[in-house]
Amino acid sequence: MFDPNLNQLDLYFNEIYKNLDIPAHLLATANQRYMDLAEWLKKDSEKRFNSNSILYPQGSILLGTPVMPVKARDDFDYDLVYLREIKKEGITQKELKKQVGDQLKAYIEYLKEENSDDIPTLMEGKRCWTLKYPKFHMDILPALPDEEGEYKMNAKDGIIITDKDLHHWQYSNPKGYNAWFKYQMRQSIHEEKVKLARASTLEVEEIPDNNVKTTLQRAIQILKRHRDSTFKGEKDDKPISVIINTLATKAYKNSSNLYQTLQDILTEMDKHIVEKNGVYIVENPINPKENFADKWERYPERKNAFYSWLKSAKEEFIGLERKGSFSEINERLQKSLGNDVVTGAWNSFEKLNAKKNALNIAVSNIKTPTKPWVP
């Protein structure tokens, strides 16, 4: 009935994306829990330590690229940086980690006293603390400001975090990376804002970056889901999100067509991996010293896993205009993206097409066309 041409594939993959995105009501709940916690921690830090603290999102929540887990009953990740505004000379890694844990325990006690209806459970990880809520969990990463300026770009947002054995400080800069990411796709962000403004009463300038989603973000979400279903068992080999995110951003061509964007990314992304003396490098765009793929040297199976994932993604996503009907596409993608996602997407895609069809008929049936105006 509809051929898989570029426009139809754009609509189709947009429905796919909607079906693997975090549902709006879930994200809204998580955002609310985050803001409650941030406010409480800030007050508590002032009382307890007489110092300031900030809790802010990092990772896919900050980048706008989270995906629902493959198994619907699993949690989605809501990753946070908990920045204590103190000097590293005044505290050991062990103390920092423990203090954050104490605060979070006190937060839970506070929620219990308040008879809150959503009380999380606390778990300790190697680097972070985890608050487990129904449907999602917050990984809270203790951090201090990086005063030495490890980062070339956006150095003011640099942070230091504890390492796994609580010994050497590690560097990170999620805000700086996010700024780079958003800057790379600023043209598309603007276009999405124009679209949103047309459909609402907002002006372009009033719309925050996080209220729109570009084709790049959507494509990354689809690719991450494809990765998640490819590596269900072998968790360690699974290509890490920051590698996919960085390479996809570098390969992005600003197409407003989501399907074309998927093809652009998959065709070009591996060209941005640099090989030097047998070492594979995916450079951190805001810190050339950092190689996101540094583990590939010690674990070559991770490198191989990346390339075989890329190969299968190419086979499944490139050239779909020439690879048969939509029902054949559905069948293939059900295996690699999940039954629920593809079935849900197909249903809404069919509905959308039927509606467009009906709208065209309704318009062509108008006997006396009129032209709306504004005085």
Add this chain to the structure above:
Amino acid sequence: MALKRRYLEDIEKSLKQYSGLNLIVEGNEVSLKGQWSLEQDGIVLQTYDILISIPEDYPVCVPIVYETGGKIPRKMDRHINPSSGDACLFVEDERWEIWPIGASFKEFLDVPLRNFFIYQAYFEVMGHFPQGERSHGIIGKIEYFLEKFNLDSEDTVLNILMTAESPSTQNLLCPCGKSRKLKYCHGPVVHRMKTNINSEIWNKTIFQLKERRFERRSHSIEKRMKIQEDFFNTSPLDIL
């Protein structure tokens, strides 16, 4: 002044086909409220909550329509008056061809209002309107006259409107440049417009067109004076 009985009856009659709307009469105020559901081949395109307020001098004044469910943003680009929130169904000068005085209330619902909601439902899905929409304000009016007269110059539109207004000019040459007498050219259509368009609106349009012409002319005079000034200010010494 209350709405005349026969108009009220005509409005009531239209509700047989539009059962989603309810007539509300409160003292002198008459309005219709309810749901407007658009369907095509069994597919619901959209359902709008609407309020239609019938002005006291109906049908000289057109019913005022509001979409109250918040589905259409109140902005010019969506043909909603941002300050008052009412829907702008057509250019006021064009009304006589779309819903002339004497046409029934049902025809108002059937044509301009139904079209308006179909266009809006179309916009929601497709991101643009399906066919011509008029520009805002006077430009939209000019578009109508250019279309109607089959012309492309705003100046000529004004010349024709001003010359052909009075019946005594019908033997003069038509200002459109086709070398025909007005009565064999644009005369009759202007006559029809003049008798059908509300005189207040007619006069306002001509006034706005004159104003625009005046501004265009003073701009071009300014420009010419500027060129002259520049010419005389550039002395040979400056060039050296």
